[in-house]
Amino acid sequence: MAYRTVAGSQTYAFADLKDLMAKATPLRSGDMLAGVAAATAEENVAARMCLADVPLRAFLNEALVPYEEDEVTRLIIDSHDALAFRTLSHMTVGDFRDFLLSGVATSEVLAAIAPGVTPEMAAAVSKLMRNQDLIAVAKKCRVVTRFRNTIGLPGTMAVRLQPNHPTDDPAGVTASILDGLLYGCGDAVIGINPASDSVPVLSELLKLIDGIIQRFEIPTQACVLTHVTTSTEVINRGVPVDLVFQSVAGTQKANASFGIDLATLKEGREAALSLKRGTLGDNVMYFETGQGSALSANAHYGVDQQTLEARAYAVCRPFKPLLVNTVVGFIGPEYLYDGKQIIRAGLEDHFCGKLMGVPLGCDVCYTNHAEADQDDMDTLMTLLGAAGVTYIMGIPGSDDVMLNYQSTSFHDQLYLRQVLGLKRAPEFEAWLQRMGITEPDGSLRKQHGIHPLLAASPELAA
């Protein structure tokens, strides 16, 4: 169905809903690369004006990616909760924005409508929202998950301790884990990106992290971020696996380029559940996403990258993940060109995920060929902290020496906690105090001598 609007002295026509959505998206390099972006600033606003008048129901009737060709579209449509949608069923996209900002949309109401919100609806309304709207509404959303601790409670922010090493050296990995724990990080997960994809190496890394967690009775979980089928194989060999990881995208074809489909994810989740390793809950999945992944796999169907990103959260949703994060600036400047585009995308992703009921964190990051720097990351992490982000990454000194990009550091989370008063997952916060790592107010205690945790390092124990 074609859409049409008058803005200024011009009449603008849009071929269909996906054309309208793409042209209404705040400008970014990936949509320009795909050739779907608005040609002028006026056309961009005209598209937003037109989109504001589109009924939310339209997204249930007009698929952006064909239903017959794509299992993600089928998942979205077939599992849509009509009862939860009833409150929204009479609204246009513009009404939806006003409703979300209003006092009527309390945390309870937002949780109740979440199963009725499709990713396309979330993406559409985000295109009409300024950064402050994305922050204000996300802040009201509550998504709480549990494995060995409780993540997502109001006033908290968790951190993934990311102890990557260029050769997966056990001593090097251990050193980064200890440094992170002593800086009060690791409640989201101690999760490593391995350099290797060999099963023996991955098994050793899992045993190493599990060994530290067991030895010091840390209320957190371990993850080695490898392909879901590899995790399943490792589980079958009897290796301790807490969380099963997978990168996911918003179309079946893009997921196929990752070597997965919905059935593969289901198998991975069932394998993890069979181990019954969670003590407080059974949220056993960890997903990563990022705008541009579908275009990069040539699997975007002419849909803008932000809408496809929201569809990735629809892929995550039925698997009840503990953690989902958008690796926002990793993909490079051909998708998100500079600090402004990365900041906007991070806020959009977080908002869409939370609105859909997904525990969204953010890898606040950039590569060295993007027009971005530490100041941009300070801005984005502060805004996300204000928006109630579920978790961020913790990487020694912001420098990932294996993946060659910059993310948030152990120090950065201390800064956010101090400035915004954010606490850790309560079970982890209590453990840090018991271990003499933090003060009762959550700030770091000054360490003297050799802390008992350091006994885990053969180098220091020697």
Next chain:
Amino acid sequence: MSDAATDGDRPADSVSEPAVIEDSWRRLAGVTPARIALGRAGTGMPTREVLRFALAHAQARDAVHLPFESARMAGDIAALGFETLELASAAPARDAYLRRPDLGRRLSEESRALLASRAGAPVDVALVVADGLSSTAIHAQAVPFLTAFKARIAEAGWSVGPVCIASQARVALGDEVGEALRASACVVLIGERPGLSSPDSLGLYLTFAPRAGRSDAERNCISNVRGEGLSHELAAFKLAWLLKEALARQLTGVSLKDESDLLLVGGRPPPARIG
């Protein structure tokens, strides 16, 4: 006034403690290149670490944006005894190169015509030296690497076309170059995406039967060629091993695994034997 000035010169007890809290586990930093045990000033990094990081980022940024000295590289490579040819991709400038990867994967019209005029008899291998995302890497590594690889070419007796020095180029540009030069295989030397601790890392991509439209799964890659990473000699040996296998088995990519390690003696490559 003078009293106040005197007081100001002498720190009060409350501020006489060092502002930077050092970490008691600094010894751990010896076992990883990761930036651990940095200490802290309040919740922030100490000044020395902020500046150390800023310098590393500046070097990585410069590696991306430093203009590629194509003519100088052509001269230096010609001095090694190679025929050379300077080419450019369809990306007119760095900004367009970064935004439009597709432009960096194909030749400009002028370069396409120039290359066509130089194509002669079929050759075993086409060599492309591409700036990629780090001209710093090419400036530093291309000549020493080609010096080492020249000995391997002589040892195997391969015919090579002109070494093509390509500006604003991505890996896949080698497909069009290799095809035009009627090469059985193409080797692209390219500046890798710079990391904070590795702004000058060279990547080597080998593609059998180069044709426009080849996928990355059809290539073999040798990464991290630089002083602190894989040495030029070892990289040249590995590449020669892969090239020999590729020409014999008529393929590159996922089904060609690098087993050259089996031939190393004490971790070092055997010297090239030149007839």
